[in-house]
Amino acid sequence: EEDGDGDAPAVFLCGKCRRPVGDSLSWAGSDEQLNQIMLKVHDNIVIGNEPYVSSTRKEPGLVVNLACRGCGSTLGIMYTSTPKELDFKRSYFCFGVENIEYVLGSADQQVAVVDSKDMPVTLELQEIVEQQMIKIKALAVTIGHRLMEIELDLQTKSES
Amino acid sequence: MSHRKPSFLLTDSYDCDSTQSSVHTVDYERCCVLHCAKCSTVIADSLSACGEAKSIKSIICLKVTQDVKVRGKFEVCLEGPLAFCTYRVLECGICHRSMGVILHSTPTHWSSLRNLFLLRKEVLNCYMLSKCTVVKATKVSFETRPIRKNIIELQQDLQAQLKQVEMLKEVLEEKSSLRVDQRRVRPNASASTSRSTALLTSGSK
Ligand SMILES: [Zn+2]
């Protein structure tokens, strides 16, 4: 999965209805032992209102279930009360990594191999070109100022 | 259409910028993933979007996921914005809803859109990364950037500066020849000095 753009973010999808439930840009940590990642909780997730005691660790904490807003299936848990060692999980969305994810840029179906001359410019590339152009424009402004200074300099020298 | 790759972009030079330390990183915070509005299947993402075809309310995409199926049959359109085009219909591989078209043969004004995925905005949802919200694709703009206009403006700026540089060079040359003159005949100097100041003031605008 890491070919091409290694740092491209992943969007996590509900295993049942495929609705997006979060992405790695709102990453808040991970627990490798439990195959779990922590994300910030947002609107796509329904937070359960019945806390129960979690028994996954020696020192239990209080958790609530988190469900998919689309289909209601359970996606993970959220600690509402933690012992010290689990503080890093408190109020985050603990999500199992076995769920489906979509890595940005991994869509690979193309009509035919479009030759490079006919390759359309993606909005992303347009953005990059635009950013570079802003830098060049700023340079042009600086050069303009310098020229103005030289001009004034010459003018005062010729007057004196 | 302005979304064809200009010749200076034909190589992959944009990602091997040797002089600048700033590597062009994609601003993922502003990216989105396109989902089928009916069944939520991932259809494409904004990294492969090239713009918008407004008359058919569609997003122009270079690539889509394998979940998009291209129907085998060629169809012909005789009226509407796609009149006299032949195309194949795209459908969601999971719920079979029609997602848009791929143009196969077209009149001139559509030829730049051949062989690209034209996805109808009204059947798509957008998952906005970092905001973690799902919105209707019709609410999101995929318009192309006015790159051509910006390049022309920049070119004009640089041409004006070149003029200024040439003018300054002229003034300097005149001054140095003036110095030579001054050494020989003193009284004639005033005439060409006034000429060079006139040049300076006309050039500063
Ligand atoms: Zn779901």
Ligand SMILES: [Zn+2]
């Ligand atoms: Zn679908």
